[in-house]
Amino acid sequence: MHHQDRDQDQALAAVLAALLLVGGTLIVRELLGLWPAVAVGMAPALALYGGPPAARRIAVAVEVRRFRRHLAHHDRAAG
Structure with a gap:
């Protein structure tokens, strides 16, 4: 029952x-x-679609x- 409610x-x-x-x-x-309306309407969808891969x-x-x-620092420190 709880599963159906969720x-x-x-x-x-x-x-x-x-x-x-x-x-x-x-x-x-x-x-x-x-055009501003298209941008406002599409921005959330594009953010949800493209956000995680970009992040x-x-x-x-x-x-x-x-x-x-880190490697460059160790190279300089080593010699």
Whole structure:
């Protein structure tokens, strides 16, 4: 029974999120025009789609840079 309640809550949350996104996009369209509305409507979807891979790439780049600095420091210290 508890599992069904959680599924219904998640479905309700998804529907409300979609309604807010559509409603917000329509309001922005009326206030600012078509292209800003498209940008506002697509930005959350693109962020959810592209955000995690971009964050992973940034994290890997930071760690590689940190490792290279560590190696360079040891090379200078060794001789």
